[in-house]
């Protein structure tokens with residue numbers, strides 16, 4: 038009798054038919070169950086894979102749409118920021134120009150003043166000298182005047198003449214003695 042090996046459990050047995058592959062109905066059934074499970078498992082795997090692929094595609098679409106949206110927002114924000122920066126830069130430049138012009142004006146005024154200072158100093162010196170000359174000449178005049186007044190008083194006394202009204206007023210104003218050696222008329 039010819040023997041064969043069970044494809045499932047490996048037992049060596051005598052097949053009743055030439056097509057018999059398993060030692061027992063149990064092994065045969067187990068084999069069928071296993072086959073079914075494997076097929077079912079494959080189906081499940083394929084379904085999951087298909088779901089996964091579609092989910093991946095869907096996510097990619099969402100990601101691309103979101104990326105595009107954010108890119109647009111980013112571009113808009115960048116444009117806005119650049120515009121604002123340009124505006125600010127222009128304004129700063131204008132203000133700088135104004136300040137520079139004002140500074141230049143002030144500098145030229147400063148130069149004018151600096152030029153005038155020596156001239157003014159010279160004028161002051163001249164006025165001081167003039168003042169000293171006037172004071173000196175006034176002192177001399179006063180000495181002369183006092184001399185003449187003293188002499189006049191002496192002569193009037195000697196001649197027995199009183200001082201005239203105007204001269205007497207001058208003497209009084211200066212706090213000098215006014216009565217000559219004669220009785221007043």
Ligand SMILES: [Zn+2]
Nearest residue numbers: 043046060064
């Ligand atoms: Zn078997």
